[in-house]
Amino acid sequence: MDFAIRGKVEFVALENSYGRFLAEDLIADHDVPSFDRSPYDGFAVRSEDTAQITRMNPGVFEVIGEIGAGSVFHTVVGRNQAVRIMTGAQLPEGADAVVMLELTKEIAGEEGKRFELKRPLKSGENISFQGEDTKKGTILAGKGSVITPGIAALLATFGYHEVPAAKKPVIGVLATGSELLDVNEPLQPGKIRNSNSYMILAQIERAGGEAKYFGKFSDDLEQCINAVREALSQVDLLITTGGVSVGDYDYLPAIYEKLGADVLFNKIAMRPGSVTTVAALDQKLLVGLSGNPSACFVGFELFVRPVIRHHNFHLSPHVRKEKAYLGEDFSKANPFTRFVRAELHFNEGRLTVLPSGFDKSSAVSSLAEANALIILPGGTRGYQAGMMVDVLLLDDQKGSDWPWENIVPSYK
Numbered sequence: 001m002d003f004a005i006r007g008k009v010e011f012v013a014l015e016n017s018y019g020r021f022l023a024e025d026l027i028a029d030h031d032v033p034s035f036d037r038s039p040y041d042g043f044a045v046r047s048e049d050t051a052q053i054t055r056m057n058p059g060v061f062e063v064i065g066e067i068g069a070g071s072v073f074h075t076v077v078g079r080n081q082a083v084r085i086m087t088g089a090q091l092p093e094g095a096d097a098v099v100m101l102e103l104t105k106e107i108a109g110e111e112g113k114r115f116e117l118k119r120p121l122k123s124g125e126n127i128s129f130q131g132e133d134t135k136k137g138t139i140l141a142g143k144g145s146v147i148t149p150g151i152a153a154l155l156a157t158f159g160y161h162e163v164p165a166a167k168k169p170v171i172g173v174l175a176t177g178s179e180l181l182d183v184n185e186p187l188q189p190g191k192i193r194n195s196n197s198y199m200i201l202a203q204i205e206r207a208g209g210e211a212k213y214f215g216k217f218s219d220d221l222e223q224c225i226n227a228v229r230e231a232l233s234q235v236d237l238l239i240t241t242g243g244v245s246v247g248d249y250d251y252l253p254a255i256y257e258k259l260g261a262d263v264l265f266n267k268i269a270m271r272p273g274s275v276t277t278v279a280a281l282d283q284k285l286l287v288g289l290s291g292n293p294s295a296c297f298v299g300f301e302l303f304v305r306p307v308i309r310h311h312n313f314h315l316s317p318h319v320r321k322e323k324a325y326l327g328e329d330f331s332k333a334n335p336f337t338r339f340v341r342a343e344l345h346f347n348e349g350r351l352t353v354l355p356s357g358f359d360k361s362s363a364v365s366s367l368a369e370a371n372a373l374i375i376l377p378g379g380t381r382g383y384q385a386g387m388m389v390d391v392l393l394l395d396d397q398k399g400s401d402w403p404w405e406n407i408v409p410s411y412k
């Protein structure tokens with residue numbers, strides 16, 4: 001996170017701002033509502049004129065005009081006078097209460113001119129007061145908040161035709177591996193389709209970045225160095241997938257060395273994603289995610305998403321950590337902290353979490369329903385159904401502050 005930088009501000013049209021990150025606090029610069037108004041269709045009256053009214057002794061009011069929402073009435077309401085008023089219209093001067101249309105009775109033969117009222121009104125009855133919704137000066141959404149439909153409504157309320165938003169960081173994706181086929185190619189012996197690229201492109205979008213895809217490259221050192229160098233020059237952060245372990249064709253370590261990048265770490269005491277490597281070159285991060293799909297997925301959520309959200313001014317950029325009950329036994333021993341791809345379920349108010357499928361670092365099928373990661377700390381012999389566990393929420397925009405305690409120091 002020491003290498004994560006805050007982004008720049010750009011203005012986006014309000015209608016395109018959904019899902020973007022606010023680059024400034026959204027502060028109410030006027031009261032809402034900004035004038036006293038009627039919550040009903042009815043009549044605006046002076047409550048003092050209703051004080052003596054009873055069922056047996058109705059009051060009679062003279063209608064001196066009419067106000068629809070958006071119009072303003074310029075005459076002061078006087079004794080035993082009323083103004084026909086519609087929902088949302090500004091209360092006329094002199095009036096201090098509104099009576100619903102249904103509670104009045106027009107006097108026969110004088111349609112629209114006079115009505116009868118059989119109950120008294122208190123001062124302030126049926127009025128939406130200026131500032132009752134929000135007061136001028138209130139912070140309604142903080143800098144770094146993700147723009148929801150509700151925030152879009154508030155932005156419109158306060159006149160943000162153009163919204164100050166975090167300029168999305170451009171995150172490059174480059175896949176390596178001679179076994180990789182394009183998605184539209186038929187299967188061939190020993191080959192697989194490149195699935196990680198498309199998974200990462202979607203993860204970048206979900207995290208709030210702008211994804212830029214540079215394609216897939218065979219395991220050829222020279223070609224890969226050039227591709228990485230060129231891609232890095234076009235992005236804020238570059239993700240590679242594959243070739244980061246110790247195999248003969250795992251060229252990422254050599255690429256970092258040739259480029260003169262500073263390797264910040266090249267192994268993590270976790271499963272999957274232990275090979276996740278991060279290097280820095282000219283203040284830009286090069287993130288080497290595993291080729292194994294589940295390891296790649298986990299590496300992104302733990303190490304790239306926070307960088308993207310930090311860039312977008314988010315104050316709690318890490319993946320949100322909560323507690324849930326384990327829905328089934330997980331008997332595998334854990335020498336290292338394990339992040340199990342999982343699905344959260346709501347069971348009568350209880351949050352339960354279940355592994356979402358085949359649990360190997362090479363798995364792709366368990367990713368489909370994975371909306372959470374179960375954290376199973378290292379040094380344990382397995383977990384039983386019903387135990388409470390930590391979970392990381394992936395479909396979440398609130399985030400967490402630094403969620404880790406007891407960090408296992410490097411064993412280098």
Ligand SMILES: Nc1nc2c(c(=O)[nH]1)N[C@H]1C(S)=C(S)[C@@H](COP(=O)(O)OP(=O)(O)OC[C@H]3O[C@@H](n4cnc5c(N)ncnc54)[C@H](O)[C@@H]3O)O[C@H]1N2
Pocket residue numbers: 175176177179180192193194195196197241242243244245246247250272273274275289290291292293295361362
């Ligand atoms: N001797 C050791 N071998 C391995 C170690 C180790 O520590 N010592 N670590 C293992 C772990 S853990 C992992 S994870 C993998 C990491 O491998 P790489 O990141 O080097 O990735 P590759 O070797 O290129 O590929 C691994 C696996 O993933 C498939 N793959 C690659 N790219 C894609 C893609 N774009 N879409 C879908 N699948 C992809 C590839 O075909 C391989 O099956 O290393 C272990 N080995």
Ligand code: MOO
Pocket residue numbers: 270271272273274275276290292295361362
């Ligand atoms: O990075 Mo590997 O499991 O640790 O998948």
Ligand SMILES: [Mg+2]
Pocket residue numbers: 242243244245246247249250291
């Ligand atoms: Mg490898």
